[in-house]
Amino acid sequence: MDKKRILIVDDDENIAELISLYLIKECFDTEIAGNGEEALAKFKTYKPHLMLLDIMLPGIDGYDVCREIRKSSNVPIIMLSAKGEVFDKVLGLKIGADDYMVKPFDSNELVARVQAILRRVNDSAEDKADNDGDKEEVVNFEGLSVNLTSYSVIYNGSLIEMPPKELELLYFMASRPNQVFTREQLLDKIWGYDYVGDTRTVDVHVKRIREKIKDENDWAIATVWGIGYKFEVK
Numbered sequence: 001m002d003k004k005r006i007l008i009v010d011d012d013e014n015i016a017e018l019i020s021l022y023l024i025k026e027c028f029d030t031e032i033a034g035n036g037e038e039a040l041a042k043f044k045t046y047k048p049h050l051m052l053l054d055i056m057l058p059g060i061d062g063y064d065v066c067r068e069i070r071k072s073s074n075v076p077i078i079m080l081s082a083k084g085e086v087f088d089k090v091l092g093l094k095i096g097a098d099d100y101m102v103k104p105f106d107s108n109e110l111v112a113r114v115q116a117i118l119r120r121v122n123d124s125a126e127d128k129a130d131n132d133g134d135k136e137e138v139v140n141f142e143g144l145s146v147n148l149t150s151y152s153v154i155y156n157g158s159l160i161e162m163p164p165k166e167l168e169l170l171y172f173m174a175s176r177p178n179q180v181f182t183r184e185q186l187l188d189k190i191w192g193y194d195y196v197g198d199t200r201t202v203d204v205h206v207k208r209i210r211e212k213i214k215d216e217n218d219w220a221i222a223t224v225w226g227i228g229y230k231f232e233v234k
Contacts, residue, residue, distance in 0.1 A: 003029040004118055007048035009039040009065065010080065011057050015103065019052060022107040023114065036060025040068055048075060050118060053097075055081045063095060070096040074151065074164045076117045093204050096163035098191070120191070139174045141233070142218045146171045155213045162212060165190060169205050170213075173221070173231035182228040202229070 006028050010016040013034065020030040031046045033039040036057045043051070051069070055062040066077055079092050079100040092100055098117055101110065137148035145154040148171045153160040162170070169190050173181065181189075183199035191201070206229055210221060222232040 003027060004049040005029045005031065005046060006114065007031050007033065007039065007042060007046055007051045009033045009036075009051065009057065009062070010054040011035060012054075019110065022111060026111050026115075028114070036062070036065045039065050043069060043073075043075075049121075050076045050078070050114060052114075053077050053079050055079060063091065066092070066097055067095050070163060076121060078113060078117070093165070093201060094163070094208060096165065098165065137171070137175075139171065141174065142216050144174075144213060144216070144219070146174050153213070160212050162209070166205050166209050166212075169202070170209050170221075170231075173229065174219075177219075177231050177233040180224050180227055180230045186228065 006023050008016050008019050008023075008030055010019070010032070011034050013032075016032045016034070020032060023030050031042055031048070033042045036059050039051075039053070039057075040060070053062045053065060057065070060068075062079055066079065069075065069077065076098045077096070079097045080103055081100065082103045099113055101113065139146050143156045145152075146167065147153070148168070151164065151167055153162050153167060153170070169186065172186070172189055173179075183202040186202045187199065206221065206223075213221075215221065218234055220232045220234070222230050224230055
């Protein structure tokens with residue numbers, strides 16, 4: 001079985017090497033990049049299954065690296081920041097990061113998060129393979145089409161740019177109309193595990209979705225006070 005490839009992006013060579021050792025011990029294959037430009041170049045040639053991306057990098061910083069990758073790829077990204085650094089979690093989520101960790105971190109926790117994200121991605125791929133090969137995963141409502149197969153959202157005839165997690169969250173709720181989900185359930189279903197125990201992650205994503213698509217007469221993204229959210233079909 002081929003090893004999963006992890007691209008480690010950190011300008012601190014000692015930290016990068018240490019992370020690499022942790023992951024190699026758990027039978028991952030690793031590659032290290034020391035700056036943003038090198039990260040983008042190695043991403044194309046190495047084709048990682050997951051990226052560990054430091055925020056503070058010389059030249060192109062981690063945020064811009066993440067933005068650039070999200071233009072063409074849904075590869076999971078875990079952002080890293082040193083304790084004491086200003087880290088904008090909301091911005092990280094907004095541009096498509098899957099998770100974040102603050103250094104120094106426990107090696108077992110790092111490995112567990114990497115494994116959890118890759119397991120979720122693998123389960124999702126297997127689910128799609130189990131479906132009819134020609135069948136698209138798409139939901140359609142008045143003025144709205146959410147296609148999980150092509151990762152595209154059409155709203156009132158226009159293609160809407162939406163990061164992977166926003167699209168997956170929208171599709172999950174829209175494909176289960178009128179079903180109420182708690183924030184914890186949505187965290188588990190979309191992120192595959194407890195995202196640092198912070199349910200605000202869901203609120204941030206719902207807010208971003210609502211900024212891009214507005215409720216229609218026939219449907220709405222509804223807040224169920226004290227519980228969570230639902231895609232309401234009237």
